[in-house]
Amino acid sequence: MRCRCWARGDCATIPCTHWDATHRRSSPRRTRTPCRHPEGSDGTTCRRKSRTRAVCGNGQQSVATKARLVYFRVDSAPRPCMAEPTQGTKLSGYIQLAVVAVVLAAGIYFGQAPDRIAVDPATPLGTNEEPPEVAVIEPVAGAHPASVVLTGTVGPHGIVAMMPSVNGGRVEWLSPAMRIGGAFKANEVLLRIEAKDYELDVAEAKSELRAAEARLERRRREGDAARIRRAQALVDKAQVVVERAELALSRAAFSLPFDGRIGQAQVSVGQVLSPGVSFGNAYATGALEVGAGIGNEDLAYLAPVAGRAATIMTDAGMFRGEVLRVSALVAPMSRLAQVFLKFADDTPLDSLPLPGSFATVRIEGDPFENTFLLPRAAEQPGGHVWVVKDGQLEAVTPTLLRRAMSDTIGRQTWLVRAFDTGEGVVVGSVFGSHRGMRVRVASSDD
Incomplete structure (x- = not known):
């Protein structure tokens, strides 16, 4: 027998069955009973009339009473043909959604940080704080040479x-x-x-x-x-x-x-x-030389470059050298010329570096009069320096001449025109520094 499901419109032709449920306090007993009708023909349809009774299309009631119909498909795996949700089920779902929305709103509200902090105007901030302490140097104006530092490679003059x-x-x-x-x-x-x-x-x-x-x-x-x-x-x-x-x-x-x-x-x-x-x-050990790239600006500063004294630093040690010549052409890729240096004549041959070794070359230039040689730590963001005058910071932008390599400090320095340093030039960064900020100069004992 095949019945038509009237509970959902999307159900196909399926066998109409119902569950005979007898509710007891100890344990419910359920039996599966097919929908009965007098004729038992395949064309009879079955529809749901109430929660406790099922009738066939010809008006005959099923033999079971207080029965609840449950429908299953015939041509696939058994799957319940669900009925429409009741009014109580819908109301319970709405209540759950409302509770979730309230919880999320409360979390967002209490999780926000306050936009402002209440401050008592009677106790202004910073009135009892001491000015920060800064380290300063007092550079001496004089004639300071600038060094041109290059990198190159040791190689033989000929093989x-x-x-x-x-x-x-x-x-x-x-x-x-x-x-x-x-x-x-x-x-x-x-x-x-x-x-x-x-x-x-x-x-x-x-x-x-x-x-x-x-x-x-x-x-x-x-x-x-x-x-x-x-x-x-x-x-x-x-x-x-x-x-x-x-x-x-x-x-x-x-x-x-x-x-x-x-x-x-x-x-x-x-x-x-x-x-x-x-x-x-x-190759001849006495014919070793160093080739290093040099820019046009450095060439102009060192001109004439041939014959200038130089210091050659390699993994094998530090050597005295001299500039021999400058290349006649500029490298097409780097746009740099080449300077070639030789080692001093009195250098022991067995102490010279091997060809192919990397080398750092420092060539001494002419001195600049009335200049300061400042450490790199004195340079502040923006290219200025802080000087202390009357216990306050004042910004000075010096005239930069060259970046130099100091022999005494051993690192890159700042060669600038001399200027009024006041109580000293600040070395290092100052937290929250600004023009007019009150500071204390650190004593030399510190």
Whole structure:
């Protein structure tokens, strides 16, 4: 039997069933009973008439009394077909919403901070507070030089590619210095190539020379001037061949004409060296220099820059230096020129930094007359300084000449034109500072 649900308009054709509930004080008993009708045909419909009784479409009542109808779908999982909420249920929901709204409003109201704080006008603020204490310095006007600080890299003036000076040969001996990082002296033998072939060339050239000299003696005894001249030319030629053979023999022992260090080395005993093929490189330790970028403003201040004394600071230590030259072009990316500095001549070679090391360069400039050299801590936000006059703060904006690096302080300083400092220039920040603020100058004992 299929019934039509009249409790909700969106219910499809579903079997009409009801629950027979007998309420008892101990435990309720519920049984599920189908809606009965006389005919039992599939076309009969069932509708809800009251909370306690169900009737079929033909007017016949169901056998159960005091029954409450509950409807279920046929073509899906069982799901109750809910009836419209009662008036009591709606009222309970409205009451709950009202309670929540009242609680939220109370939380917002009591959570707000007061806009104003009541202050008793009879006791004004700050009347009993002492002026804050400030630290001051009293700079001395004088001629102060400004230093230009640059950053650069240590590098060799030139790197020499090592290649055999002869027609090559097999390496028969290597110096212990012929390794990456090895140090050597000028004209120190770094490797030897097998010299047997070159020794034979020398012997052959000397034999030819002796034969030419004997021929010259015969021509002299003959007294023919023309033949004597030709014989003399052959002797001179043989002498040149001997010298060339001896030079090749000497070059079988490879050396360099300067003190330096090995940058790269790809050679070992037994290796055959070919003419024109490099087996490593080296650089002269005395030709190390520092290249650093410099802006046009600093160049104009230091001009002429060549020959100026400088201090070079690296991880290996601090060294004295001198500016050698300035590049003729500006780098296209940084728009900076390059200055090149050399280390002092009396610097021990074994103490110099390695090529590729970073360096900080400080170049001394000309002094500025009637200036103050102020610490960076004296500069206040906005580019002014505080001076104390008659126990009050007064703002002064000095004329900035350069940012300098002080040798005594060891950090960046402020080179400005001299001005009236009053009782002193304030060092550091002052909380709540403003013009006319009363302050106390800290004593030197503090």
